[in-house]
Amino acid sequence: MRHILKNVFALSSLSLSLLSGIAYADDAADAGKLMRSGQTAEALQKVDSALLQRPKDAQLRFLKGLILTEQNKSSEAITIFTKLTDDYPELPEPYNNLAVLYASTGQYDKARASLEMAIRTNPTYGTAHENLGDVYAKLASQAYDKALQLDSGNATAKLKLTLVKNLVGNTTGGTNPKINPSPATVVATAPSKPTPVTARTEQEPPKAEVKLSKAEAKAEAKASKAAAQADRDEDDVLKAVETWAKAWSNKDITIYLSHYAKEFQTPKGESRKAWADERRNRIEGKGHINVKVESPKINVDGNTATVKFKQIYTSDQLTANSRKTLQMLKQDGKWLIKQEHAGN
Template structure:
């Protein structure tokens, strides 16, 4: 199966205050020109908007896409790099920056950019997939180097073949054959920008970004990070059978599952956790929604002990109290 890096499409909706009608019309015209394949005309429209609104994230993002399709990789890298500086809460510029780095064979830079995208949005599936592809490419280069140093290394040869099959590379560990396409819309494909290491074909996704100010978006991202960190610490305390710390993550007004008194519920949890041999609790695939002082986090929970292993969906309703996220409700199932 051939794996390819995916780039985010230019449909970023991210505003800073109100947009005057004239600028909105120019932005709409630029998008239409881009989708029609009239890239030079689209760039002119974008530059007209940016002359008046230099921080317009949507137009800057679209300009980066167009520069990429025009084989102006260095210019596109500058655009996406500055976007990550000005809007570090947006994962898509990091992702597209990584695609460009990978196109130029700069896989370490690509992996660093993708890790930033994932840190910004842990549920950004495109970045996770791309990071896997980049890691596979780095692995193929290392196995290829090992074979250059020792051609009789059968283990390295087997691993290289496995990785080559994974990433669709049939010509060697450091120079994959790939095809490209120049269709500009609705899919933003990254064309060949390097004569040394051609990029893989890319497919676009349309990011759904909220229309908020940078300050609000950064705050929301920080709250999500804090909520996720709290839940991870809760799972760790459970795994470590540290009941006192585990119970500290529950709010004073926690709604017990059966409506029993909190003290009775807490004692039941203590008896189920303490002295039960080895316990492991891991969360995966979390989604988080923050609304003021309330956060809802849904995830897949993996539980294992000496006697039981189970996988379930779990929902935690968190409340912000004294500057900390605490669990107010806990539900299992969808």
């Protein structure tokens, strides 16, 4: 497959504000120059040396992910960008570059989820919207291929598959995306774009064009329906988590416990009743409680979902900020908690 998904090669002005010294910006600039000249090993050494002094630096970590991608070390680059989304969920660029890496290895569902998070973070992020369209086209191509395997005489599926190939090029096979950073890499004050790769198009006779237009409308409608369902699922999951936090804050133990599934895995392996009694005593014993959910990241897969967020807990005895993960499942139209744990 000739990928047309676009990597981002510079952080936004928001991410640049995370830097706290000229020296670190100079290190990033020097490493960027080395990478653009093809000296990726030297660039990586420069970045690693700077990260020893400032391991949380977002821009240096982002640059390391780019260098690892250039070196075709996709799994390591994925680890870097994933950790960036955990630490800086407000930045859309790491999500976009994660999607490019996932797509290059054929993990299109993960690519879709990453791009949807990028768009949720910044709804005006045009590159992510374009990449999401390409991912949906690939998923559509796979579905049409499967339809033809089951029924090789399906003329409608053949026509739709031809349409998708005309839109994004040959959708069989796969290669890693080639990084070609612009001169403004890393030290730019706004995201820079690589040279766009134009999708392959083919000329068709007028009659065929009319038929393809109809097929295109159907394909777009199907993709829009799938995207709308995914958005609804994410909204329902987020609403369930917020209702759970509100019940906890109100010390409404009945509603609070109703958010846990029958299959809920208690944290210490104790019985469900023992766990529920302990939670009731702890919650009802507080003078006041306030639980806030911030920066939620939601990944829905069918009837299961993973929600990661920052939990801000305040009571008359304790104030704590922590990372929280909820594993949820959908039962009878409701999203319920199957497992929960603190930390990344």
